[in-house]
Amino acid sequence: MSAETAVLVMLTVISAATPLLFAALGELVVEKSGVLNLGVEGMMLAGAVAGFAVTVSTGSAVLGIVCAALAGALMALIFGVLTLTLAANQVATGLALTIFGVGLSALLGAGFVGVPVAPLPKLAVPGLSDLAVIGPLLFAHDALVYLSILATAGIGWFLARTRAGMILRAVGESDESAHSIGYNVIRVRYLAVLFGGAMSGLAGAFLSLSHTPMWAEEMTAGRGWIALALVVFSSWRPGRVLLGAYLFGGVTILQLHAQGAGGLGIPAQVLSMLPYLATIAVLTIIAAGPWRGRLDAPACLGKLFRPPT
Amino acid sequence: MKTAVTRRDFVLGSAAAAGTLGLAGPRAFAAEPLKVGFVYVGPVGDFGWTHGHDMGRKAIEAHFGGQVKTTFVENVAEGPDAERVIRQLASSGHELIFSTSFGFMNPTLRVAKMFPKVKFEHATGYRTAPNVSVYNARFHEGRVVCGTIAGHVTKSGIAGYIGSFPIPEVVMGINAFTLAARKIRPDTKVKVVWVNSWYDPGKEGDAAKALIDQGADIMCQHTDSPAPLQVAEARGIHGFGQASDMKTFAPNAQLTAILDVWDGYYIQRTRDVLDRKWQSQSIWWGLKEGMVKMAPYGAAVPENVRQEAEAAREALVSGARHPFAGPIEDQKGVPRVAEGQSLSDKEIAAMDWYVEGVEA
Known part of the structure; x- marks a missing residue:
């Protein structure tokens, strides 16, 4: 494989990993606050259709991306009202949100099937983007790819280093203690849920505007569920979510390449299992290693909280 | 005329439909439109397989106007769910039902046994019955x-x-x-x-x-x-x-x-039912027939x-x-x-x- 081809393969990996990274990071923040939202797939679809429809209608990709995040957040708001204010079961509500998102996005997107859109522009850095290998790998992506990397670092910093991040974690670890020392548990969780929705919306927008610039029903094809699994296997750490997303994306692409190269004598079905196996194996080994600390599932994950009156 | 029905509507509506079943029987009045049902494995907006079948459904509507009323159920999982959907279409007065995925074969045959007067058309399968035809394209x-x-x-x-x-x-x-x-x-x-x-x-x-x-x-x-x-x-x-x-x-x-052009076949089979000429068959059409x-x-x-x-x-x-x-x-x-x-x-x-x- 020539250097040029290797770069192209790496670019494909980055593109395959980015939507998973966005969605998983958002869900990580939600779960850190003690809420389990299984509606990632539905929120991604809402983002995908909103991003696409607005970009096509207005010609502005920036507006499209903003609306995708808003659409995701709006879906999350429905989830928030039901589970946080009305104290509905989070698992059932999350599943319902996915089903709702599939139907709603299909309805809204009906007029956009088969419509082409210009892919997001690559942001080139003059001088740097022309460098061999490093140029295209590091300095020639679209804005969302950069944003996903920044978001990883930003969320890591926010959760570990800021006061607000600590409050969010406190709410997720012990809602009653956080409440008794005066934090508004419900408000913190609302904000986390909305943020998670916006990130899922961005994941969807990346799919419909960059990865495969088109709208098609159910185009997320299960990526929301993979993102949910990544959060668990990364033991709720942003850095490991990044690792997991790139690993999953990477092995997915490599197995496609292996098939194209004649399969190396391995059945295609086995190759197709590799991304799942590799990601689970690597993240489990990391989580079980001597440097692991606690397993880190937020103690109040999925628990209902009703403020004592 | 078109009715898009969700699977949930079907569940809710099936009880009511069962009540009127006695009246459905063979086509009682010529003025009553023939109801044709479609079962899709994917979304109609996939721009591929299901989209093609839905174009065929629309062709029936355009061709027969008020004589025919079509219904479709999309995103039907292959397996037990399919049997329920097909049964409900059959029990709600649909006289011709197209099930458009390979995995609908056994559910279609089972429902066909229960509704001998309803005609079934199963795409890409290989098992027929007196009231089940199969069709596929080359x-x-x-x-x-x-x-x-x-x-x-x-x-x-x-x-x-x-x-x-x-x-x-x-x-x-x-x-x-x-x-x-x-x-x-x-x-x-x-x-x-x-x-x-x-x-x-x-x-x-x-x-x-x-x-x-x-x-x-x-x-x-x-x-x-x-x-x-x-x-x-x-x-x-x-x-x-x-x-x-x-x-x-x-x-x-x-x-x-x-x-994939299903239009011609769908129109022909609908006409066969209207003319009471429908017979079970197995066809595999290609470029020659325009499928x-x-x-x-x-x-x-x-x-x-x-x-x-x-x-x-x-x-x-x-x-x-x-x-x-x-x-x-x-x-x-x-x-x-x-x-x-x-x-x-x-x-x-x-x-x-x-x-x-x-x-x-």
């Missing part, structure tokens, strides 16, 4: 036309082929394409990548990129989204649309597309190639050319079809081996 004939063009247009001599699942339906397409391409350019290689899905735009696109990175300059697919062709367009190579004309996604890249059509050739197809492609198409229509005419050797060099022989429909429908030149 998509592999379209692959012959594609292969002919590919043999001329390819520079690298490598074609990429994105497969869904390694079932005979897909394998026969790969083989028909490869044989036709190698007839023009004998050293053509066809690299196959399976994505284990009928529909996953992201993965289909990634598979296309992988194949292009390995030297493919022709892209074929047996999956339902336009993503591979879109990648072909972005990378400046050529390819073929699947199930519908995907020119809007790849104005330069699309050489032609294999179109498979080719989209207009793209600008990247030179005039002489266009003529050859048309000649191939016409030979398939007239029967002068058979997609699997010998001599054919398989991947391992074992002779499969002797000179002067060709594969029977039964042998094609059970194909589980690759011809020489396929890398899968």
Whole structure:
């Protein structure tokens, strides 16, 4: 494989990993606050259709991306009202949100099937983007790819280093203690849920505007569920979510390449299992290693909280 | 007239429908529209397989106007859920029901037994009953036309082929394409990548990129989204649309597309029910009957190639050319079809081996 081809393969990996990274990071923040939202797939679809429809209608990709995040957040708001204010079961509500998102996005997107859109522009850095290998790998992506990397670092910093991040974690670890020392548990969780929705919306927008610039029903094809699994296997750490997303994306692409190269004598079905196996194996080994600390599932994950009156 | 009904509506409505069942029987009044039901495996907006069947449904509505009323249920999972949906369509007065995916075969047959007066049409299956017909299209004939063009247009001599699942339906397409391409350019290689899905735009696109990175300059697919062709367009190579004309996604890249055209068959079968002439049958139609059509050739197809492609198409229509005419050797060099022989429909429908030149 020539250097040029290797770069192209790496670019494909980055593109395959980015939507998973966005969605998983958002869900990580939600779960850190003690809420389990299984509606990632539905929120991604809402983002995908909103991003696409607005970009096509207005010609502005920036507006499209903003609306995708808003659409995701709006879906999350429905989830928030039901589970946080009305104290509905989070698992059932999350599943319902996915089903709702599939139907709603299909309805809204009906007029956009088969419509082409210009892919997001690559942001080139003059001088740097022309460098061999490093140029295209590091300095020639679209804005969302950069944003996903920044978001990883930003969320890591926010959760570990800021006061607000600590409050969010406190709410997720012990809602009653956080409440008794005066934090508004419900408000913190609302904000986390909305943020998670916006990130899922961005994941969807990346799919419909960059990865495969088109709208098609159910185009997320299960990526929301993979993102949910990544959060668990990364033991709720942003850095490991990044690792997991790139690993999953990477092995997915490599197995496609292996098939194209004649399969190396391995059945295609086995190759197709590799991304799942590799990601689970690597993240489990990391989580079980001597440097692991606690397993880190937020103690109040999925628990209902009703403020004592 | 059109009613889109969700599966939930069906559950709620089935009790009411059961009550009126006694009145449904054979068509009581000519003024009453014939109800025709469709069961889809995917969303109508997939721009591929289900989209094609839904075009057929719309063709029925356009053709018969107020005489016919159609209903569809989309995203029906293959398995027990399908049986429930089909049963509810049958029990709510639909007299003709199209179930449009292979996995609906057994549910369709079971429901057909319970509703002997309702006519069923099952796509791509192989089991009939007195009130169940099966129909399928010879998509592999379209692959012959594609292969002919590919043999001329390819520079690298490598074609990429994105497969869904390694079932005979897909394998026969790969083989028909490869044989036709190698007839023009004998050293053509066809690299196959399976994505284990009928529909996953992201993965289909990634598979296309992988194949292009390995030297493919022709892209074929047996999956339902336009993503591979879109990648072909972005990378400046050529390819073929699947199930519908995907020119809007790849104005330069699309050489032609294999179109599934169910309209004629659906209208004919609906008329048969209206005229009470419907009989159980098993058909496998192709280019000749118009169930498979080719989209207009793209600008990247030179005039002489266009003529050859048309000649191939016409030979398939007239029967002068058979997609699997010998001599054919398989991947391992074992002779499969002797000179002067060709594969029977039964042998094609059970194909589980690759011809020489396929890398899968």
